[in-house]
Amino acid sequence: MRDADELIRKTKSLDGRSYGGYKQLLGQWSFGDFSFSIDRVQSDPFAPPSACRILVPLDTAQIPSEIALDKLARIAAGDFLARRARKIFGARRSGGKSEAQLRIAPVGQEILPRSSVTWNEEGMELRVQVPFPAAGRRILGRNFARFLDYDLCELVYKTVCFGEDDGPDLADLTRHIHTFKDHVALQKILHERGWVAFVADGALLARASGISDLPMTDAVPFQVPKVLGKDTPSSLVQTIELPYSGKISGMAIPKGITVIVGGGYHGKSTLLEALERSVYPHIPGDGRELVATLPDAIKVRAEDGRAITATDISLFIGALPGGADTRQFFTENASGSTSQAAAITEAIECGSRALLIDEDTSATNLLLRDSRMRQLGRSEPIIPLIDRVGGIREELGVSTIMVMGGSGDFLDLADQVLLLENYIPYDATARAREVSRGEAAASSTDSAAPDWPQEAVRKRLLLSCPPPPAGRREKTRAEGTATLRLNREEIDISALAQVVDPGQAEAIAYAIRALVTDANGKETIADACSRFAAEFTSSSWQVFAAGRYPAFLAAPRLQDIFAALCRYRYLKARSA
Numbered sequence: 001m002r003d004a005d006e007l008i009r010k011t012k013s014l015d016g017r018s019y020g021g022y023k024q025l026l027g028q029w030s031f032g033d034f035s036f037s038i039d040r041v042q043s044d045p046f047a048p049p050s051a052c053r054i055l056v057p058l059d060t061a062q063i064p065s066e067i068a069l070d071k072l073a074r075i076a077a078g079d080f081l082a083r084r085a086r087k088i089f090g091a092r093r094s095g096g097k098s099e100a101q102l103r104i105a106p107v108g109q110e111i112l113p114r115s116s117v118t119w120n121e122e123g124m125e126l127r128v129q130v131p132f133p134a135a136g137r138r139i140l141g142r143n144f145a146r147f148l149d150y151d152l153c154e155l156v157y158k159t160v161c162f163g164e165d166d167g168p169d170l171a172d173l174t175r176h177i178h179t180f181k182d183h184v185a186l187q188k189i190l191h192e193r194g195w196v197a198f199v200a201d202g203a204l205l206a207r208a209s210g211i212s213d214l215p216m217t218d219a220v221p222f223q224v225p226k227v228l229g230k231d232t233p234s235s236l237v238q239t240i241e242l243p244y245s246g247k248i249s250g251m252a253i254p255k256g257i258t259v260i261v262g263g264g265y266h267g268k269s270t271l272l273e274a275l276e277r278s279v280y281p282h283i284p285g286d287g288r289e290l291v292a293t294l295p296d297a298i299k300v301r302a303e304d305g306r307a308i309t310a311t312d313i314s315l316f317i318g319a320l321p322g323g324a325d326t327r328q329f330f331t332e333n334a335s336g337s338t339s340q341a342a343a344i345t346e347a348i349e350c351g352s353r354a355l356l357i358d359e360d361t362s363a364t365n366l367l368l369r370d371s372r373m374r375q376l377g378r379s380e381p382i383i384p385l386i387d388r389v390g391g392i393r394e395e396l397g398v399s400t401i402m403v404m405g406g407s408g409d410f411l412d413l414a415d416q417v418l419l420l421e422n423y424i425p426y427d428a429t430a431r432a433r434e435v436s437r438g439e440a441a442a443s444s445t446d447s448a449a450p451d452w453p454q455e456a457v458r459k460r461l462l463l464s465c466p467p468p469p470a471g472r473r474e475k476t477r478a479e480g481t482a483t484l485r486l487n488r489e490e491i492d493i494s495a496l497a498q499v500v501d502p503g504q505a506e507a508i509a510y511a512i513r514a515l516v517t518d519a520n521g522k523e524t525i526a527d528a529c530s531r532f533a534a535e536f537t538s539s540s541w542q543v544f545a546a547g548r549y550p551a552f553l554a555a556p557r558l559q560d561i562f563a564a565l566c567r568y569r570y571l572k573a574r575s576a
Contacts, residue, residue, distance in 0.1 A: 004031045008145045015141030019044050022132050022139060033060045034156055036148075039549050044137055045097050049129035051549055054156055057123040062163040064170075067177065068119070076180035077173060078117035078124075083107050083283075084168050085116070085126060085159045092155070095133075098140055100147040102155055103129040105552040108501050109213045109288075110280040111180050115503070115541040115553035124160065127551035178244035179289050183281035185242050186292040193252070196354045196399045197275050197293040198240070200250035204287025205274040206267075206423070213277075213500075215287040220267075220423040224251050227427045228419055234427030236416065248290060251425065256415030257393055258401045259432075261408075267423035268403045269358055272299075275401065276356050276497055279557065297354035298559050300343040301361035302336035303495040309566065310573040312349075312458040315388055316341035316366065318381045318450060327458065328575050336363035337382055342566075343495075344385075348398055348457045350526045350562040355392075357385075357402040368409050383450060389413060391452045412436045462519040462528050463572035476513050478505035484564060486513055493564045503554030507536060508564045511556075515565060524576055526562060533558035 007029040014021045020043075028037040033056075040051040058068050067073040082104060089102045104126070105116045118125045133140040133147075161167040186198060199205075199222055206219035225234040238252040260268050276299045278291040314326040317338065334342065340363050347355060359367065368386040390413050392398045404410055411417060411432040419428035467486040477485050481499045484491040486509065499505055511532045519528065536555040565571065 001028050001030045001035065004029055004036070004148065007036075008149050011141045011145040011148060013141065014139045017139050017141075019132075019134055019137045019139060022050070028055075031153060031156075033057075033153075036152065042132065045131070045134040049103060049131040051551065052128050052130045053549055054126040054128065055123060056126070056156065056160050059123075061124060061160045063124075067173075072181055072184060073177050074119045075113050076111055076177040078114055078119065079107070079111045079180075079283075080173050080176040081124070081126070081160055081168070082114050082116045085128075088155055088159045089128075092151070095143075097131065098133050098135060098143060100130055100133050100144050100151075102152075103131075105503055105554070109282050109286045110277070110500055111176070111183075111283060112280065112501060112504070113536065113555040115550050118541070126156075126160070127549055129551060175284050179284045180281050182242045182245050183289065183292055186240070186290065187295055189240055190292060190294055193238075194255050195252045196255055196258070196297070196401060197253040197278070198238075198250050198291070199253075199271075199274070200248050200290030203250075203274075203289075203291050205270050205291070207270075207273075215285075219287070222251075223424055224249060225418065225425040225427045228431050236427055242290075245290065250290065253401065254416065255393075255397075255399045257389055257399070257410070257413055258416050258418065259410050259414040260401070260403045260418045260420065261405065261411075261428065261432075262420035264405060267420045268405060269360065270423070271418075271420065271425070272356060272358055272401065272403050273497075277500065279498060280500065293356075294354050295557070296352045296559055297356055298343075298347040298352045298563070299356040299358075299497045300340060300347055301358070301495055301497075302363040302366070303339040303343065304334070304336050306334050306339050306342075306492070306495070306567055307332050307569045307571070308334050308338065308342045309568075309571040310460050310575060311342045311345060311566070312460075312575070313338065313341045313345055314453060315345060315456055316383050316385070318383060320381050332569060337366040339363075340366050341382075343563075344392075345457050346563060346566050347559070348392070348396060349459055350529065350559055352398065352559055354399045354401065357400065359402070359404050359406060368407055370409075386410060386413070391456075395452055396456060408432075408435065459524045459526060459576045460573040461521050461576050462515065462523055462525045463521045463574065464519045465516045465568075465570050465572040467513060467516065468570065476509050478502060478509050481505045484509040484512065486568075489568070489570060491564060491568050493560075493567060496560055496563050499556065499560050499564075501554045503552050504556040504560065506550075507553040508556050508561050510550075510553075511536075511561050512565050512568060516568065516571070521574075525565065525573060526558075529562040529565065530558050533561055 022041045025038050028035050035055040037053040042050045085104045094101050116127050133143040157164050158166050162170050201224045203222040204215045204219045206216040208214040208216050224237045227234050236251050239249045241247045262268050274291055275293045278293045279295050282288045308331050310328045312327050313329050317326045368384045389400055417428045417432040419426045468488050470487040475485050475487050480502055482494040515528050541550055
């Protein structure tokens with residue numbers, strides 16, 4: 001390994017040369033306490049920044065061995081250091097293209113396995129992007145040498161060296177790890193006790209705004225529910241013990257059908273959004289640290305215009321005019337009801353144990369059909385959710401949490417009903433049953449609805465379906481959390497509310513490319529996606545980016561890889 005002095009001399013000697021001369025710097029360079037590896041040099045000053053790695057031994061970072069050897073602690077520590085790096089690198093003023101700077105992946109409120117900080121037995125890697133300085137297309141070698149000689153060491157020490165006075169605080173790291181481990185333990189408790197979700201007393205669920213995931217400063221803290229009309233705690237109130245938070249009380253949502261009701265602006269959707277985001281752990285101070293949902297829970301909604309490929313939607317769509325087979329349904333432009341029917345059955349197909357549904361984003365005609373419309377319409381192919389949700393619970397073991405503000409028909413089927421008033425929850429289960437008994441029973445359910453099918457949701461085999469031809473170069477990337485791009489094809493994933501990090505979206509894009517290219521028709525879509533999801537929790541990440549040491553990836557869930565793949569218009573599949 002060559003040393004830093006040689007790198008600095010070589011960099012100075014490149015001053016004023018054409019930009020391609022920077023390729024002479026490729027390789028790994030020793031700075032004593034750490035190494036700096038230049039893995040890819042950008043082709044010109046306007047191309048994506050150069051890919052570099054900072055390799056830091058554990059002794060230099062002074063990270064306790066019990067953290068370095070603990071898999072869960074490494075995930076949390078990597079997330080913590082990525083946030084620290086983002087703060088330290090961002091605090092340094094940029095001189096534009098004339099100055100070098102370190103860039104690392106953006107981070108949100110969730111603690112995720114990230115490629116920006118990886119670990120091995122010897123130490124850690126920080127994967128960064130560095131725009132090499134230039135004037136026009138000429139190298140500013142002396143500027144880059146000054147950055148390497150003075151700035152780089154300071155940035156590294158402030159970011160990862162816990163023994164430095166201005167370095168990260170070990171107490172903050174420990175708190176980050178404990179928060180992560182408590183959430184992991186909480187999700188394990190959900191599984192053991194047969195719960196779908198848990199919301200701790202005092203949790204802050206409301207967000208700053210519709211475009212900010214930061215906590216609202218004056219939010220009403222969550223309160224454990226009392227029985228509506230009584231001053232007694234609900235049976236939903238449970239006390240659990242976590243490794244680091246100790247004993248906490250909160251609202252446990254059991255398996256089954258849970259209906260959340262209440263007036264507009266009273267917090268129904270706020271609660272549901274907190275549950276959908278809490279498949280992931282959250283950072284200390286977020287307010288949702290002790291809110292957890294089953295990790296495979298899926299938010300489903302209507303999505304006009306999406307493609308559907310060989311999906312079995314027969315649970316919800318019966319005989320169609322023209323005789324189209326709904327056991328293996330194809331369309332390039334689904335309606336709202338058909339798209340939501342597909343989303344539900346796809347969630348079941350990939351093994352989700354909980355569905356999250358908001359009336360506001362659902363197709364009304366898929367949710368229910370009142371008695372008048374049932375009497376008037378004689379040939380309706382849509383079987384509404386109200387006729388199927390009980391079977392989904394009993395036959396498939398899948399729970400449903402749904403927000404309903406405009407219809408009380410689901411109250412007849414609900415195992416528990418939550419009423420939100422001014423963001424305060426009440427257990428209205430008993431009151432809902434009184435109301436149901438006072439009304440015409442099952443006013444919108446159809447006793448003549450089709451029987452539950454013998455094989456409710458058929459799995460699909462994934463067939464080879466490579467992306468369309470590329471232009472000058474192959475493209476695999478994400479645009480935020482809304483769009484994936486494979487060459488010239490765009491995949492709209494804006495409806496996937498639980499893809500919360502741009503790094504997750506980019507990782508999904510890599511996974512889809514590999515899945516559709518290597519498919520052989522012998523593996524189900526669910527199994528193929530499961531295999532890739534497991535790979536994302538490993539420490540390498542290279543398999544998804546052809547050895548380019550990707551810096552901006554974050555681990556997605558199996559369910560989100562599956563859902564994104566199902567929206568790929570070139571997908572080819574058939575029933576297993």
